[in-house]
Amino acid sequence: MNQNIQKEYHISQDGSGDFRSLFEALSALQSSEFPEEANQAENLPAAPDFRSSGGDTEPVVLFLHAGIYRERIVILRPGITIIGDDPQTTVITGGLYARMPMEDIGKRGTFRTYSCLIAAHDITFKNVTFENSSGIGPDVGQALALYADGDRLVFENCRFLGNQDTLFTAPLPPKEIEANGFVGPGQKLPRVFGRHYYKNCYLEGxxxxxxxxxxxxxxxxxxxxxxxxxxxxxxxxxxxxxxxxxxxxxxxxxxxxxxxxxxxxxxxxxxxxxxxxxxxxxxxxxxxxxxxxxxxxxxxxxxxxxxxxxxxxxxxxxxxxxxxxxxxxxxxxxxxxxxxxxxxxxxxxxxx
CATH class of the missing domain: 2.160.20.10 (Single-stranded right-handed beta-helix, Pectin lyase-like)
Structure with a gap:
């Protein structure tokens, strides 16, 4: 990573910060280490394991200011802390759902519906809402607000809004019960039995x-x-x-x-x-x-x-x-x- 990159960034949709979107900030942080995967993580390759400790990767703090961030977020770099202004006003949202048609297996399936994917260790979120707004389970099937696949993950004063399968605390089980049931970013990755801490959070579904x-x-x-x-x-x-x-x-x-x-x-x-x-x-x-x-x-x-x-x-x-x-x-x-x-x-x- 470029050693000249500062350790703190402000993200504001009105242009008053370092970046206008969380997607833009993460792309800049991750582009040198994950040139192809940083912006597209439907199916992460089996090697390398992107959730490694990162060695000498320096911690970074992203201040996410109030806004409705209608963007699909992928975090592959370890050591990132994201602090929102307030969970009521700082929202990461998406609307993908399992029954959406897809050419490869006929549907999107559970694990490609996330609004936010964490595939890294030592990630912290504070004062942020994760949302999947697609609809109720009987109508649209599974719909993840957050796919959390890493170790030492912390969520404090966060909200998780959705319906069926709002929060996935990876890893996947060893084997599928239904064919193509695990298609998605963690399908080929080694199973990491991570530890997560949720404090003062609201979760619904x-x-x-x-x-x-x-x-x-x-x-x-x-x-x-x-x-x-x-x-x-x-x-x-x-x-x-x-x-x-x-x-x-x-x-x-x-x-x-x-x-x-x-x-x-x-x-x-x-x-x-x-x-x-x-x-x-x-x-x-x-x-x-x-x-x-x-x-x-x-x-x-x-x-x-x-x-x-x-x-x-x-x-x-x-x-x-x-x-x-x-x-x-x-x-x-x-x-x-x-x-x-x-x-x-x-x-x-x-x-x-």
């Missing part, structure tokens, strides 16, 4: 709106299930935690809210049978079914998955009404899920 295989810690977040006029309106999570990975999703001091009728949404279901999702001191609204969790008709998940709660509160928090394969944690067991343990990995990472 209908079907499986938080899904994937990452270790992700959600702290003081609101998880809003949207009404779509179906008997089951929402599944909040659909983890695909890899076998042997100690942690999947952990949600601490979060609030499960929604505009769905009583008992018409689920806290989660297993995309793959070793899914792990743990709730600590969370508020469970009345829209959640009394049984809380769904097994997605996967009998093996009863033995292999981990769905657990500790001191849930709210109208749908009664653990006596949960199925037998859902675990009620003791205080000693809950201590295993503190942030410092969940995210530390081999490098001791502990984001503030």
């Amino acid at each position: 209908d079907i499986d709106f938080i899904f994937g295989g990452a270790t992700a810690y959600f702290e003081n977040c609101e998880l809003f299930s949207k009404y779509i006029n179906r008997p089951v309106n929402s599944y909040v999570t659909a983890a695909s935690t890899p076998q042997g990975q100690p942690y999947g999703y952990v949600m601490k001091d979060c609030r499960f809210t929604g505009n769905c009728p009583p008992h018409s949404a689920y806290l989660g279901r297993p995309w793959r049978e070793y899914a792990k999702t743990v709730l600590l001191n969370c508020y469970i609204g009345e829209h959640i079914c009394e049984e809380g969790w769904h097994d997605w008709n996967k009998e093996a998940a009863h033995e292999n998955a981990l769905y657990a709660e500790y001191e849930s509160t709210g109208p749908s928090s009664d653990m006596k009404k949960r199925p037998g394969w859902v675990k009620s944690l003791t205080p000693a067991e809950a201590a295993f899920y503190v942030k410092s343990l969940v995210l530390k990995g081999n490098d001791g990472w502990n984001p503030a």
Whole structure:
């Protein structure tokens, strides 16, 4: 990278900053290192792995000023922090969806619908909204606001707006169930079992709106299930935690809210049978079914998955009404899920 590039940039649509768009800023930062891939990441090549630590790559801060950024964002360079003015006024938005016609496999598919793709490590977003505005799941299928594929990713005071599959916390599972189900940027990349931290965020959607295989810690977040006029309106999570990975999703001091009728949404279901999702001191609204969790008709998940709660509160928090394969944690067991343990990995990472 050009060593003369400054470490901080301002992005403003009115021309008062260094760049008018986030796309323009990222293209400038990434052009020397990723000359072809920086602007087009429908299918990243298997090698090199763009999520490498970057060696001596210097951290860069991008100040993203208020605006509706109708651009498709691809982040391949590690060490970038993007700080918006306010999540209500600083929005990255797109409208691609899975059922859109495509020549190669007949449709766009889930993983080419992202409004923003992160395929790098050590990325931080603050005060930004990620949006996919294409429509509800039954009408358009899957539609990602964010495809997050990296390690040590932080999102603070951000909003994630969408419907089906709003937030994908990569990696993909090892194998597809349906032919061409994984077509997209991460299909050929090595699976990186990243760690993500979501703090004071708002996330919304209908079907499986938080899904994937990452270790992700959600702290003081609101998880809003949207009404779509179906008997089951929402599944909040659909983890695909890899076998042997100690942690999947952990949600601490979060609030499960929604505009769905009583008992018409689920806290989660297993995309793959070793899914792990743990709730600590969370508020469970009345829209959640009394049984809380769904097994997605996967009998093996009863033995292999981990769905657990500790001191849930709210109208749908009664653990006596949960199925037998859902675990009620003791205080000693809950201590295993503190942030410092969940995210530390081999490098001791502990984001503030």
